[in-house]
Amino acid sequence: MKKPNVQLLLTGNELMTGDIVDSNSAMIAQQLKELGLDISRKVTIADDLAILVNEISQLAEHADILIINGGLGPTVDDLTAQALAKATNVKLTEHPKALEHLTTWCKKRRVKLSTPNLKQAILPQDCTIIPNNQGSAVGFKVNYLNCNIYCTPGVPRELKVMLTEQIMPDIAKSIPNKLILDVTRLQVFGLGESTLQKMVDDKLPDWPQSIELGFRAGMPLLEVKLTTTNQKAHDQKHIWQKKLIQILGDHVIAQINNEPLTLAKHVLLKLADNNLKITTAESCTGGLIASMITQEAGASALFEAGFVTYSNHMKTKLLGVQEQLLNNYGAVSHEVVIAMAQGALKNSSADLAIAVSGIAGPDGGSEKKPVGTVWIAWGSKNNLKSVCLLMPLPRHYFQKYIASIGLDLIRRELMDSQEIPYYIIERQRK
Amino acid sequence: MKKPNVQLLLTGNELMTGDIVDSNSAMIAQQLKELGLDISRKVTIADDLAILVNEISQLAEHADILIINGGLGPTVDDLTAQALAKATNVKLTEHPKALEHLTTWCKKRRVKLSTPNLKQAILPQDCTIIPNNQGSAVGFKVNYLNCNIYCTPGVPRELKVMLTEQIMPDIAKSIPNKLILDVTRLQVFGLGESTLQKMVDDKLPDWPQSIELGFRAGMPLLEVKLTTTNQKAHDQKHIWQKKLIQILGDHVIAQINNEPLTLAKHVLLKLADNNLKITTAESCTGGLIASMITQEAGASALFEAGFVTYSNHMKTKLLGVQEQLLNNYGAVSHEVVIAMAQGALKNSSADLAIAVSGIAGPDGGSEKKPVGTVWIAWGSKNNLKSVCLLMPLPRHYFQKYIASIGLDLIRRELMDSQEIPYYIIERQRK
Numbered sequence A, B: 001m002k003k004p005n006v007q008l009l010l011t012g013n014e015l016m017t018g019d020i021v022d023s024n025s026a027m028i029a030q031q032l033k034e035l036g037l038d039i040s041r042k043v044t045i046a047d048d049l050a051i052l053v054n055e056i057s058q059l060a061e062h063a064d065i066l067i068i069n070g071g072l073g074p075t076v077d078d079l080t081a082q083a084l085a086k087a088t089n090v091k092l093t094e095h096p097k098a099l100e101h102l103t104t105w106c107k108k109r110r111v112k113l114s115t116p117n118l119k120q121a122i123l124p125q126d127c128t129i130i131p132n133n134q135g136s137a138v139g140f141k142v143n144y145l146n147c148n149i150y151c152t153p154g155v156p157r158e159l160k161v162m163l164t165e166q167i168m169p170d171i172a173k174s175i176p177n178k179l180i181l182d183v184t185r186l187q188v189f190g191l192g193e194s195t196l197q198k199m200v201d202d203k204l205p206d207w208p209q210s211i212e213l214g215f216r217a218g219m220p221l222l223e224v225k226l227t228t229t230n231q232k233a234h235d236q237k238h239i240w241q242k243k244l245i246q247i248l249g250d251h252v253i254a255q256i257n258n259e260p261l262t263l264a265k266h267v268l269l270k271l272a273d274n275n276l277k278i279t280t281a282e283s284c285t286g287g288l289i290a291s292m293i294t295q296e297a298g299a300s301a302l303f304e305a306g307f308v309t310y311s312n313h314m315k316t317k318l319l320g321v322q323e324q325l326l327n328n329y330g331a332v333s334h335e336v337v338i339a340m341a342q343g344a345l346k347n348s349s350a351d352l353a354i355a356v357s358g359i360a361g362p363d364g365g366s367e368k369k370p371v372g373t374v375w376i377a378w379g380s381k382n383n384l385k386s387v388c389l390l391m392p393l394p395r396h397y398f399q400k401y402i403a404s405i406g407l408d409l410i411r412r413e414l415m416d417s418q419e420i421p422y423y424i425i426e427r428q429r430k
Helices: A024-033 A049-062 A080-087 A096-108 A115-121 A156-174 A193-203 A231-251 A263-274 A288-294 A312-319 A323-329 A334-348 A395-414 A422-427 B024-033 B049-062 B080-087 B096-108 B115-121 B156-174 B193-203 B231-251 B263-274 B288-294 B312-319 B323-329 B334-348 B395-414 B422-427
Strands: A006-011 A039-045 A065-069 A092-094 A122-124 A128-130 A139-144 A147-152 A182-189 A212-217 A221-228 A252-256 A278-282 A303-309 A352-358 A373-380 A383-390 B006-011 B039-045 B065-069 B092-094 B122-124 B128-130 B139-144 B147-152 B182-189 B212-217 B221-228 B252-256 B278-282 B303-309 B352-358 B373-380 B383-390
Touching: A006 A024, A006 A049, A024 A039, A024 A065, A024 A156, A039 A049, A049 A065, A049 A080, A049 A147, A049 B039, A065 A156, A080 A092, A080 A122, A080 A139, A080 A147, A092 A096, A096 A115, A096 A128, A115 A122, A115 B193, A122 A139, A128 A147, A128 A156, A139 A156, A147 A156, A182 A231, A193 A212, A193 A221, A193 A231, A221 A231, A231 A252, A252 A263, A263 A288, A263 A395, A278 A288, A278 A334, A288 A303, A288 A395, A288 B288, A303 A312, A303 A334, A303 B312, A312 A323, A312 A334, A312 B303, A312 B334, A323 A334, A334 A352, A334 A373, A334 A383, A334 B312, A352 A395, A373 A395, A383 A395, A383 A422, B006 B024, B006 B049, B024 B039, B024 B065, B024 B156, B039 B049, B049 B065, B049 B080, B049 B147, B065 B156, B080 B092, B080 B122, B080 B139, B080 B147, B092 B096, B096 B115, B096 B128, B115 B122, B122 B139, B128 B147, B128 B156, B139 B156, B147 B156, B182 B231, B193 B212, B193 B221, B193 B231, B221 B231, B231 B252, B252 B263, B263 B288, B263 B395, B278 B288, B278 B334, B288 B303, B288 B395, B303 B312, B303 B334, B312 B323, B312 B334, B323 B334, B334 B352, B334 B373, B334 B383, B352 B395, B373 B395, B383 B395, B383 B422
Parallel strands: A006 A039, A006 A065, A065 A147, A278 A303, A278 A352, B006 B039, B006 B065, B065 B147, B278 B303, B278 B352
Antiparallel strands: A039 B039, A092 A122, A128 A139, A139 A147, A182 A221, A182 A252, A212 A221, A303 B303, A352 A373, A373 A383, B092 B122, B128 B139, B139 B147, B182 B221, B182 B252, B212 B221, B352 B373, B373 B383
16 A cells, blocks of 8 residues: 655644744654654645645645644634635534534633634535544534545644644544554653763664664653564564663663653552652742642642742741851852751651752852852751752753752652663762 | 745754754744744755765755754764765865864864864865864855855754854855844733734734734733834834834733843832832742742832631631631622732731632532632722633643733733723623
8 A cells, every 4th residue: 555645734824934833744754653653744834815725736646645733723824724624615614522522621711712713613615523632622524525634633732632632543443454663752861862872872783773762852851663564573662672771771761652651650650569659848949849748749748848948048937957067067068958858848747858068150150169069968867868960951950950850859769760871970979 | 136036955863863952943943033044944854875965965955045053063973974975975074274273272272182083174166164162163155056055053052153253244244234133022922822913813904014013922921023024114114113013002011122020020120110019929820920029039029928728727827817708708709809919918017919719620629619710809909990700721821811910901901001901891791
């Protein structure tokens, strides 16, 4: 069977003006790849009815599958339904299913269904509605000139769910003899792409070409993908995956099935398993660790309180850090960060703590303690450890990376890891 | 003079697979914008000679200016020169100027000029070489069917310099009566795109077509752009901008010059002006408000401490919220959120507080207090206000939006705003 020709049409003035960078098409490409499909061509145009109509006609003539992204919103410059109806010579009509979705959507949010919103139920006749449980705009599908046209929302979160739950399964049905593609994904923390690649080159020089090693950098987690495209390679992969995990050690957090979990979620799951509670005492990360923890549903059972003590005075008042320690060693010191952790444990009745004190910059550094210096303490009351790292990164990245390291150190503690993580080997300040 | 039709052709397998996100086209669009030009259409394809040739022919037929990006490198899948020669029916030939550039380039780096590199000097006959002082690949320009075709390197750093120093000045020469473009940008909080559009439609029905109203949705801020393209419209804009700000009221945070500031930064600037300090007492936002504040450099002077009190017990222990209040009214109540704010003010010696207690979900809701119910208290010791909103959004969006509303209420307090914000009008739970 011939592989279907998949093309993409992205619409939106904001994509043409350079105001936003398109990440949706990468998301679509990645999901298609898991079905063994590529995008052969991608056209991006502004919101202009005549151009849209012409483009859709052209694309439908050459493609077997056309995914249109954007232009489903309530405003006048959202033209996809109108353009598609014109290009395929059908009428626009109110779709009861779409209207029902909109009504329920507004009801749930206790807002009135407005006239602009109503427009989102006016769709090409005979199109198939694609549910959207993330936003007001439903998607829809039309077959024209033997081309399956899928119209999808521009909001990434809505697109993602619609692709995963609706469109990819639908496309998969239309390619019965699909390629045998096998992707294994690992979540890794604390190693960059090039460091990891170098580790593979050095320690596994015979890595087979038939197992493609791919990376998808995220902050803070790196996704490592092992892709094989034939049965022989699938069979081999198991062995090489084991070897890879062996050299990466506890930097590997998990193998990803479905949706990847966040670092905080992994920590929470381990805490729940051990029936332990956690607390935070944050200076330079300013509440970010607490926020990462509480972003996860179910955090309330494992996290009762967190302390953001930005000033020295508050470290003393809220966490009982002795003034003498602050005066003698400074706020960014082993002594203070340990005292912060102790204070947080005492005041919150938690079992484990992460405490952080550092210089996020751009100001506040000195020769002895330059911007990027940070002390982290972690552990339980009778087993507190600490480390000093130097991470001269822009403020926001510094905070995000340090908060993530704090969580990772707790994760390692909870799994009794004896390894020294790469970020300590590389960044420890002695 | 008619505005030239500019189109873009991006080539590269990596752009199709989703492995990289294209930021080059945004860079090109932004530079063109300064000449008053838009990109009307953008086509992205993989590295395939036949498809490239066909695409170039098609594009050159319709465009006045075609910018081709990528495919100038030394490897076999770099096909731009070859495809362009074929599409325009000219021979490929070695260009002395290109060869000289390559020789100098390699000499400077003390590397040998390799055979693959030599390929980069083989270009379409009669093309004009565009210098590249950042990399090995020169750009080149061809005129075909009255279309100026610019071939540019895919490496962003090389592209940027070539655009700024060579291509934009060249394009500018071809549009002697260039358009005068004027863009005003406003930062807005608390109004969505469609709400804002509706307000304009209702209250300013005569809004002139010559002042283009554009939106760029961010979380939490919305950017509103007023764009005019001729002197008459520029002159008018001032009046309409004033009318717009009048109907949007204090939802308008600022006019944006250079880089837009965050909501937290606006609050911090106002706090500094008034010599006031702020604190936070967070339940359902779990440290996010503190984190948003401390992401800003200089926060330490205005924010000493924040409290994350997730459990009832910790609200009592750390903020002094009376157990009786928690038992009688529940944690999500006017009484408790006011007590939380009072406790935070008392314990942190701050002048202003934001306190938040709500049900972020997905669990924990009841009929009386469904998921999305949240109490917010804000103000100073003797002037604490509170409001209850219903925001049934996914957990993460709920937290982000509520944290932003907390900051916005403080911003309004600091400017003595008497207006009731739209999010209260729409979302207040009575």
